[in-house]
Amino acid sequence: xxxxxxxxxxxxxxVYALFALGFTLVFGVLAVINLSHGAVFMVGSYVALALITHxxxxxxxxxxxxxxxxxxxxxxxxxxxxKPLRARNAPHLIPMIATIGVGIMLTSAAQGLFGAEVLRFPxxxxxxxxxxxxxxxxxxxxxxxxxxxxxxMAVLFVALKRTQLxxxxxxxxxxxxxxxxxxxxxxxxxxxxxxxxxxxxxxxxVLIGLNFNxxxxxxxxxxxxxxxxxxxxxxxxxxxxxxxxxxxLGFAEVISKAYLSSQMGDAVAFGLxxxxxxxxxxxxxxxxxxxxx
Amino acid sequence: MSANLLSIRxxxxxxxxxxxxxxxxxxxxxxxxxxxxxxxxxxKTTVFNLITGLLEPTAGHIDFQGDSLVGLExxxxxxxxIARTFQNIRIFKEMDLLENVMVxxxxxxxxxxxxxxxxxxxxxxxxxxxxxxxxxxxxxxxxDKKADMLADNLSYGDQRxxxxxxxxxxxxKLLLLDEPVAGMNPSEKxxxxxxxxxxxxxxxxxxxxxxxxxxxxxxxxxxxxxxxxRIIAEGTPDEVRTNPDVIEAYLGKEDE
Numbered sequence: 001x002x003x004x005x006x007x008x009x010x011x012x013x014x015v016y017a018l019f020a021l022g023f024t025l026v027f028g029v030l031a032v033i034n035l036s037h038g039a040v041f042m043v044g045s046y047v048a049l050a051l052i053t054h055x056x057x058x059x060x061x062x063x064x065x066x067x068x069x070x071x072x073x074x075x076x077x078x079x080x081x082x083k084p085l086r087a088r089n090a091p092h093l094i095p096m097i098a099t100i101g102v103g104i105m106l107t108s109a110a111q112g113l114f115g116a117e118v119l120r121f122p123x124x125x126x127x128x129x130x131x132x133x134x135x136x137x138x139x140x141x142x143x144x145x146x147x148x149x150x151x152x153m154a155v156l157f158v159a160l161k162r163t164q165l166x167x168x169x170x171x172x173x174x175x176x177x178x179x180x181x182x183x184x185x186x187x188x189x190x191x192x193x194x195x196x197x198x199x200x201x202x203x204x205x206v207l208i209g210l211n212f213n214x215x216x217x218x219x220x221x222x223x224x225x226x227x228x229x230x231x232x233x234x235x236x237x238x239x240x241x242x243x244x245x246x247x248x249l250g251f252a253e254v255i256s257k258a259y260l261s262s263q264m265g266d267a268v269a270f271g272l273x274x275x276x277x278x279x280x281x282x283x284x285x286x287x288x289x290x291x292x293x
Numbered sequence: 294m295s296a297n298l299l300s301i302r303x304x305x306x307x308x309x310x311x312x313x314x315x316x317x318x319x320x321x322x323x324x325x326x327x328x329x330x331x332x333x334x335x336x337k338t339t340v341f342n343l344i345t346g347l348l349e350p351t352a353g354h355i356d357f358q359g360d361s362l363v364g365l366e367x368x369x370x371x372x373x374x375i376a377r378t379f380q381n382i383r384i385f386k387e388m389d390l391l392e393n394v395m396v397x398x399x400x401x402x403x404x405x406x407x408x409x410x411x412x413x414x415x416x417x418x419x420x421x422x423x424x425x426x427x428x429x430x431x432x433x434x435x436x437d438k439k440a441d442m443l444a445d446n447l448s449y450g451d452q453r454x455x456x457x458x459x460x461x462x463x464x465x466k467l468l469l470l471d472e473p474v475a476g477m478n479p480s481e482k483x484x485x486x487x488x489x490x491x492x493x494x495x496x497x498x499x500x501x502x503x504x505x506x507x508x509x510x511x512x513x514x515x516x517x518x519x520x521x522x523r524i525i526a527e528g529t530p531d532e533v534r535t536n537p538d539v540i541e542a543y544l545g546k547e548d549e
Binding site: 163168184185186 | 345366
């Protein structure tokens, strides 16, 4: 039974990590907490659903479409909202409020277009098949979710660590001004970051939608809270932290639901987070929350 | 194209009603070390910010190799061949030295977004060349042995040298140094003086702001003196040193 729960936890945790990774990337590079990330997550799952039900797209095409569409939403948020705020040197709280507004607009739009009821992917589009390893039932769907989440995270890690694009992004995270004067088109990389982060958020939405086979306009909100918890736990802006934090939250939630109380899963998980942060206020991989202008 | 790399003509900068710079003109020749001195608050760093595009002048012209720089964004000006270091060092502390320098090569390390995903041979070759060039630049400033160290662990003097190497990685023609010896002890200053001389001897133009008179006088070919936003003298170190306006405005107050 424990093994089965661990598998569930890994599935959930890997998607949390994927979601949080985009969230923390935007914070690291743009120094903005983009609170529309939860709504972008929801947009991803609806786009995939619409592609499958209306255009008979395959699941894989739907996933790519969802990434692209949510990436574009992220790009537009950056170009239309965050960029003008940057140009006016808006204080940190302003982009947070502005992106809360974006989140509400996207949620309302989804409600208007698709209704408030729970929608589901048609059964036949889900990856079928199930393996039994010992007493553990492994659904092909879960393997696909974990594989996609880890693959995307690996691509991001390698890109950040080993490529010029990654070096430029890390340079901006430390000092946008120095990076700019070294010839880096900082605004351009802000756009790329916003696109990539939202694309990761969008595919996370598809994966969660598939895992529970339930999509609602309001699914972004609890995810946003979890994402915030994960990146604070991991250390704001820290990529490894988002991975470890996401997996941790997945495990804490699933295990407490399974062994303590099915009602109290989130409460226990968040309580645990609180205790960890009492001991390590800057998060697992936290560094000083300072940055040069 | 003239022998002047940088030409500043009748430049003015106003912040609201405050004239920070008025009618500033001077020329930085190629292959030389040029100094800009003046008391605190004279507007020296503003001159750098205007040249590098962080600020726009309210009057006048700034030309680099015959092209106007006014209105260009900082990264475009860097592409044209101007690099700068900062008064307060801004190295990337969470990267190693090699990576710090490679960030400066951003423009010259173009392997396209797609080559990246397919790990194309062209992309790997570009990456390898960049690494070699970065090591070479680190060796120019004597930091090649520390290439894999985190920049955060460097001494103050070494951090300055790393900034030089990183600025040179942009392949500039003109290097702007904002108070390169601020906060350094005499032996570090001597080493840095050699470094700057070496950089010039490699064919780069150097334009520095500096407070340390001995340092400026010993290193620069020509000097402009800024006081209350105006150029009050320009010439060789000897000419500037003996200029009565300069003595009154600047040297006379050196011990304050």
